[in-house]
Amino acid sequence: MQSEQQKGGSRWASTGSWGRDDSGENPEGSHLTTVEKGELRELFLLFTKLGFVAFGGPAAHVAMMRQEVVTRRGWMDDQEFLDLNGATNLIPGPNSTELAIHIGRERAGLPGLLVAGTCFIVPATLIVLAFAIAYKAYGSTPAGQSLLYGITPVVVAIVVQALWGLLKTAVKGALTAAVGAGALLLYLFAGVPEIPLLFGAALLVFAAENARRWWGRVAAMAPLGIPLGLLATVKAPAMGGILSIFWSFLKIGSVLFGSGYVLLAFLRSEFVGPGMLTGRQLLDAVAVGQVTPGPVFTTATFIGYLLGGLPGAVVATIGIFLPAFVFVALTGPFVSTLRSSPVLSSLLDGVNVASLALMAGVTLQLARETVLDPIAALVGVVALVLLLRFNINSAWLVIAGGVVGLAVQVLSSS
Numbered sequence: 001m002q003s004e005q006q007k008g009g010s011r012w013a014s015t016g017s018w019g020r021d022d023s024g025e026n027p028e029g030s031h032l033t034t035v036e037k038g039e040l041r042e043l044f045l046l047f048t049k050l051g052f053v054a055f056g057g058p059a060a061h062v063a064m065m066r067q068e069v070v071t072r073r074g075w076m077d078d079q080e081f082l083d084l085n086g087a088t089n090l091i092p093g094p095n096s097t098e099l100a101i102h103i104g105r106e107r108a109g110l111p112g113l114l115v116a117g118t119c120f121i122v123p124a125t126l127i128v129l130a131f132a133i134a135y136k137a138y139g140s141t142p143a144g145q146s147l148l149y150g151i152t153p154v155v156v157a158i159v160v161q162a163l164w165g166l167l168k169t170a171v172k173g174a175l176t177a178a179v180g181a182g183a184l185l186l187y188l189f190a191g192v193p194e195i196p197l198l199f200g201a202a203l204l205v206f207a208a209e210n211a212r213r214w215w216g217r218v219a220a221m222a223p224l225g226i227p228l229g230l231l232a233t234v235k236a237p238a239m240g241g242i243l244s245i246f247w248s249f250l251k252i253g254s255v256l257f258g259s260g261y262v263l264l265a266f267l268r269s270e271f272v273g274p275g276m277l278t279g280r281q282l283l284d285a286v287a288v289g290q291v292t293p294g295p296v297f298t299t300a301t302f303i304g305y306l307l308g309g310l311p312g313a314v315v316a317t318i319g320i321f322l323p324a325f326v327f328v329a330l331t332g333p334f335v336s337t338l339r340s341s342p343v344l345s346s347l348l349d350g351v352n353v354a355s356l357a358l359m360a361g362v363t364l365q366l367a368r369e370t371v372l373d374p375i376a377a378l379v380g381v382v383a384l385v386l387l388l389r390f391n392i393n394s395a396w397l398v399i400a401g402g403v404v405g406l407a408v409q410v411l412s413s414s
Contacts, residue, residue: 007377014130016106020383029041039108040115042073047116051123053398054096054293059359060155061096061295063162069103071165071391076106078169086351087197092256094297095105096254097121102335110329113190124294125301125317131288132305132313154397158232159363161387166356177354183357188364198354205350245312248302249319265287267303276307297321379404 002185046068054061057307062085069075076084084106088098097120104116179201187191252266267286271277277285285306289299297320304316379401386392 016138040111041247043104043107043112043116044119047104047119049124050100051120051294052127053394054120054124055151055155055398057155057296057362058094058096059159059362062099062359063158064105065099066156066166066386066392067160067391072360072393073338078166080106082166082170082352082355083335083348086348086355087331089351089355091327091331093253093327094230094295094321097295097297097321098324098328102326104334105328105332113325113332114328117321117328121295121298121317121321123261124292124298127292127294128288128298128301129310129313131292132302132329135288136306140201146409149376149400149402149408150379151398152401153367153376154401156363156367156371156384157380157383157387158394158397159359160384163356163360164388167220170349170352170356175205176349179204179350180353180357184361185356187358187361197358198351201354201357202347202350205353206346209346209349238356239347242308242311242315245304245308246315246319249304250322251324252300253297255322267299271303271307277303281306295321313375375408 008192013336019164048066050061054064066078066081068080070081070134084102085095085099087102088095091098097117100120101113101117104110104112104114140156171180183197183201187197247272252270257268267282270281272279272282282303286296288302289296292298298317300316301313305313308315367380371380383397383401386397387394
């Protein structure tokens with residue numbers, strides 16, 4: 001049986017409305033009810049906290065959100081969470097930010113969508129802006145290696161815990177297990193990009209589960225953002241200055257699928273090729289986006305500041321994240337329709353299992369590249385035990401990991 005919190009969340013998803021009580025009647029005037037204000041306050045506090053402590057990239061962000069909204073708060077179950085996460089892979093933009101926006105919409109409608117997304121983005125944006133100001137003033141980025149030394153093993157442990165919980169829901173039988181394993185192998189050993197894996201898995205499961213029903217017919221499904229793909233070939237019009245910066249990042253946010261490495265390719269083409277940035281500046285910008293918490297797309301804030309000062313940072317950030325809010329608002333109402341359809345739900349099953357395969361692949365690569373000595377390995381093992389045995393809040397573990405990293409750095413230099 002659903003908890004009252006889950007019923008509250010599904011109420012928003014089913015009505016898509018703002019300013020209604022549980023009976024469906026409008027409350028007095030147009031003011032938010034006490035319950036609605038409480039839900040928005042919960043979203044504000046949760047995603048502001050995650051915006052400050054969500055290190056480790058999209059896979060870690062997804063893991064932290066699952067712990068908060070599924071395990072700790074019971075706002076939704078694993079299937080609902082997986083469906084929202086799978087839906088983010090069908091549209092362009094930063095996946096973990098779009099997941100936060102989806103959760104906000106499910107919890108509190110349009111106001112929740114805006115609150116959750118904004119609160120997840122703003123803390124990371126402010127931190128990256130501080131780095132950009134220091135970089136432009138002094139020509140170097142503040143060192144973050146000692147911090148990451150302790151945080152990275154904790155991030156690996158958080159993702160492993162999430163994978164363990166989500167796999168039991170995503171793997172529905174031999175077919176999805178085989179598709180997930182195949183996606184993981186193709187990603188790790190053949191270097192197949194994320195988008196072909198996600199949509200290939202979706203279509204494979206769709207075809208296999210509906211072969212008899214759809215024999216002799218062809219079904220096709222394109223993500224919402226693909227028709228906008230032509231934008232990627234359009235150069236910024238001669239608007240000059242701030243407007244050109246905004247257009248460039250709006251274009252990237254509207255068409256970009258994939259990881260931060262794909263973002264790097266887009267940024268190189270847009271800014272290094274025309275000579276607006278040097279290759280070294282671009283790498284420093286991406287490094288800051290990865291070292292700091294929150295979405296890697298805050299790299300846009302750094303580049304915007306280098307190109308146009310504070311106004312450039314603001315318009316770059318708005319430009320790259322604005323499409324995510326629009327895409328989630330447009331596609332959010334259809335996620336439950338996909339799941340309830342006996343034909344189309346197989347698309348989500350394929351995307352879900354491939355998404356987890358990608359999370360597993362990224363985690364293996366991260367562990368292999370960063371957990372290089374016994375102390376780091378011990379931090380990761382202890383964090384995993386605490387998560388599995390005691391369900392400790394991942395935010396505190398991230399902070400503790402950072403403290404351990406700084407302590408090790410101090411001791412090794414003394």
